[in-house]
Amino acid sequence: MKALIRKDLAFYNMQVVLLALSFVYIFKKYTLFSGNQVTAFLLFAVGVFFWLNRNHSLQRPQNIKIPYSFIPVFLLFFWFAYIGIFGKFDVSSIVFHLQMGAGGGFLSGFYKPVFRYLGSFLLFAVAFVLLLNLDKRFLRLDRALCVPLLLVNPMFWGMGNYWIADNPQDDRLLSAYQEPGRPVLATKTPKNLIVLYAESMKRTLGNIAHGDYSFAEMNRLAKQGLEFAGVRQVENTGWSMAGFVTSQCGMPLQPFGLLSHNMFNEKKDFYTGIDCLSDILGGNQYHTEFIDGGDHNFAGMAPFLKTHQFSAASGLAEHNKIAGDYRNDWGLYDDTLLSIAADRVRDLTQKPKPYMLSIATIGAHFPTGNPTRSCAEANIRQGLPEILYAVKCSGYEIERFVETLRREGLLQNTLLVIVSDHLMMKAEFDEALNAEDRMNYLVVLGDDIAPATITRDAAMFDVMPTVLDLLGFELNKQRAGLGVSLLSEHKTLAEQYGYSQLNEFITNDTLLAHKAWLDSKSQSIVALQ
Structure with missing residues (x-):
């Protein structure tokens, strides 16, 4: 004292x-x-x-x-x-958001x-x-x-x-890249494509406490279609924009900021040297569209949509009047968004062109999620902890959306791909989730898709060639980008090298990143032999 x-x-x-x-x-x-x-x-x-x-x-x-x-x-x-x-320090994510801007989403919910x-x-x-x-x-x-x-x-x-990894001699990722080009569609009746991104809804959510109930809807949908187990998260695929880009462009979202050293001015274009799903399908007379409930000024969404020639795109700005004051920190609730998406499917089905419609939900976004008013009215919480209630609600809204399309016959001649954009970030059940073999959710539904489960070591960039294969496109060795069709017998990069070495390739790469950001799509690339 x-x-x-x-x-x-x-x-x-x-x-x-x-x-x-x-x-x-x-x-x-x-x-x-x-x-x-x-x-x-x-x-x-x-x-x-x-x-x-x-x-x-x-x-x-x-x-x-x-x-x-x-x-x-x-x-x-x-x-x-x-x-x-x-939950994890991600240099690439920080660099990317510095480069592309965080307007409309920065600190939302935090x-x-x-x-x-x-x-x-x-x-x-x-x-x-x-x-x-x-x-x-x-x-x-x-x-x-x-x-x-x-x-x-x-x-x-x-x-x-990250800076030291700027090694111009490390061409391992570049050498593994297969230019998709303009593959031939080997069918006279092109299928429509709906890609539904289920925010943070990783496959292993069904394995933890309360999982039988909180993930019941997603498990039911998986049993109705072709499920791909083993799609794990590799470097530079662990946030929403990275999930969209990786699954549609066949390569991780390699940040541009440190690669250019002093070029941190906001970019107006996005992956100019890479052909993505929208480019390939647009070149085959598809209408391509992206719908989400967020602000397209956030994380490079606007330049991505513009660079890759989406026929149409809409977000919070376009749907603000419909939502009114029924909004969360990120934008539209999933019941509003999926109702708008169902209307778009109805409209597009009446058009002569085949279409690709991408939809991005936000319901299970960490740390606590964004449960909808519809879920509250349906009284489905049943004592679930906050984030698991959000997971339950997201599955409830997605299943309702699928059932609506089926009931109205809107899934005929259509592939519906349901995929998590990335693994769930830090939330209440982090310890239980980390104890599991964490995998992304990837399920394909269609009138000619027989229920089955394919288990392979894979990454999100294997989604693009798998979807193209299911649509009937003829790919060189069933490869596109860094991915391989999971329907083929060819080995994925994860199967060839293992995840540890694959992550090393991604972390050390600058050559493929330079091609993606600085080249034009007309330039050729060395293909994996």
Whole structure:
């Protein structure tokens, strides 16, 4: 108590307490202890410091000092915040969103945790600056720890490795790329194609607690069609835009920002050197369309749709009047979106052209999801935890959509592909999900598709050639992009190299990324032999 009673240490001690409290939120997130337990532990540590400091005389710096450690400490707080919100630090995702812009989606649904982390850092900053100028020991500590704090930050090494990986000699991914070109459609009656992206609805959600009920609708749909088990998430495919691009363009979403070093100006085009599904189908007289409930200014969606010649596209801006004030942080609820999508299918079915309609839902978006009003009215929660209720609701809306199309005969001569855009990011059941062999959901329904399950090691870029194969296109060795049709006997890259080595190829690549971003589609590429 001696140190606490001394008036000359009162302000100093208050800053020590505030400094300790600034770490409470982070410690709580990364230990198994409650907030109260963490607070008690840190206050105990502060008490020990007070006792050891009881006879200390303050030795202040002669001039006002600014901490050298602000930047490394901020980067540590940023890393903790990113992991705490998203579950995994993803350099490629950060670089991509810096390059393509985050307008219309940045921080949506994450205000509270972001402000808590930012508040923790500001509390640390104020307390540490004051202590630095009250006690030379903190000044020496700041100077001594500045570089070590930077070196122990996984973010520093992640960004460093990303930069070092810029190796123009590493052509392994480029050599594996098969230019799809303009494949021949070997049928006189082209099939329509509906690609339904089920936000975060990975296949393994059915394996955890409550899975039999929360994932029942998705399991029922899987039993009605051709299910592909074993589609795992590889590098640069782990967020929504990456899932769309990888499955439609046959290669991961390689970021452009660091590849160009100083070219961080917002790009107006997207993967100009790559032919995607919309390019191939558009070249075969298909109407191509993308519908989602979000803002197309977010994450490069607008330039992707424009570059790859979608006949039509619509998002929040086009459907805002229909939604009114019934919206979530990201845009339209799934019941609104799928009702609009069903109307588009009705319209497109009446047209003479075959069509490809891509639809992206948002219902199971982490951390808590966006359950719909329709699900609340149907009373399907039945005590489910928040995120699993969102999963249940998303499956409920998707199954209703499929049943509506079937009932009205709108699935005749049509392939309906239901695929998760990526694995679920950090949510309440992270530990249980990580204990499973995490796989994406991929099911194809159609009037001539017999129910079956095909189990193969695969990645999301195998979706494009598989879909083209099912539509009746003749592909060179049943390959397109980095993918191979999962109906063929040819090995996927995951089967040839394993996921660890495949991820290494993707991480170290710059040549295929340069082709995708900087070349034109007319240029040829070396095919996998």
